[in-house]
Amino acid sequence: MALPACLKKTPPAAPGHPPNVVIIFTDDQGYQDVGCFGSPLIRTPNLDRMASEGMRFTDFYVAASVCSPSRAALMTGCYPQRINMNVFTRLVKGEEQGGGVVLFQNSPRGLHPNEITLAEILKRRGYATACVGKWHLGHLPEFLPMAQGFDSYYGIPYSNDMNIRRGDKSGPPLMRGRQVIEHPADQATLTRRYTEEAVKFIRAGKDRPFFLYLPHTMPHLPLAASETFKGNSRRGLYGDVIEEIDWSVGEVLKALKECGVDGDTLVVFTSDNGPWIRFGDRGGSALPLRAGKGTIYEGGMREPCIMRWPGKIPAGSVCHQVATTMDLLPTIARLAGGEAPTDRVIDGKDIWPLMAGMPGAASPHEAFYYYPKEATDPMAVRSGKWKLHKAGPRFKTWQNEKGQWIHRRVDLPTELYDLESDVGETTNLAEKHPEVVTRLARMMDRFDADLKKHSRPVGPAGDLATSPASA
Missing domain, CATH: 3.30.1120.10 (Arylsulfatase, C-terminal domain)
Structure with missing residues (x-):
């Protein structure tokens, strides 16, 4: 696929002022599970407004159809197979055994500390960095967010269906930094508490550049919503969960405006992989795409994506070019005045021309x-x-x-x-x-x-x- 001549040269200059960056990453949300992507039952007024004020990407991909590999790709800008974050071991009776497609609570490995994450790149540029939500790139101290470029961490370190037992209690742990602060985590209040933590970080860091990574635990099973949202949607508990996440997006956008940094902040919304359709009404919808989570049909790896940066990303625009989560690292690195690592292969490409709506801009990927x-x-x-x-x-x-x-x-x-x-x-x-x-x-x-x-x-x-x- 030939690229326009203008894209074979040095990419156009990024805006001069380094933006704050917010990445909202949901878990197992389907392509259709946003109003502006065609949901017939789920109401997402904040995401719809975000799209009307920014750009909707119709051909946006993640690099894996399951959790850990997809998150590794986002953080490093690489296909998971390039960094061997695609097949995992578990410790069983003191021995490592293979076969896992994601990391588990008894997995002894994680994202290699020598990998350079987006958070590390931005931290070197003077950014305050925070991870709030599901990590799932290793729960041992050397793999957790604060060892991978984040100043702080609050969330569940893996999927919410992965339990640990302490005494007579079983369930996933909620962590702050490297310590468990609640077990089992009260999942019904997670989205609200993640949102409160995110807003607190925005308010505290408004006077310096910041990077907020907000990977929601939901709508991965088991589903849970707060009393405010439970029973309110026309799509059952799954719809309740998505509508609460939409509320969370609205709270983040409101905080940016109230802090006076709305025009200085790039916000990206997408999901880690397609919906768990084999669970019926408890899962989402990838229509009009085929299949969902765990497959390489479009429904497994093409995700709803919205990007917003007032005055920089054209409002109400739509991009039909191929782009991926791997592209966020090199693109954001350059927007922040830095660059992607040059001592190793990075699969992501700079997609600022697409984001900026530049005339004739085409996907920098010959293939995905x-x-x-x-x-x-x-x-x-x-x-x-x-x-x-x-x-x-x-x-x-x-x-x-x-x-x-x-x-x-x-x-x-x-x-x-x-x-x-x-x-x-x-x-x-x-x-x-x-x-x-x-x-x-x-x-x-x-x-x-x-x-x-x-x-x-x-x-x-x-x-x-x-x-x-x-x-």
């Missing part, structure tokens, strides 16, 4: 690669309008004749889709366009060979006893 949650090799690639799925075993989610959801690894044929005319991946064109199949397959093989040649290790195994959040 889909790595399945259980594999180390890519099984799909998108280049321009074409998306190729390799033949072989892949996870598929479907409903059987009894209406039951099935999520299973099955052998699937080569599939080729035209995403411009068939975003739901319903019509396989592989037999009609064998030349496209061949070209994309070769592209995928070349990229993966280079990725493996320039890969980096996962964090070394630590001692579970050093963390109060270990199982």
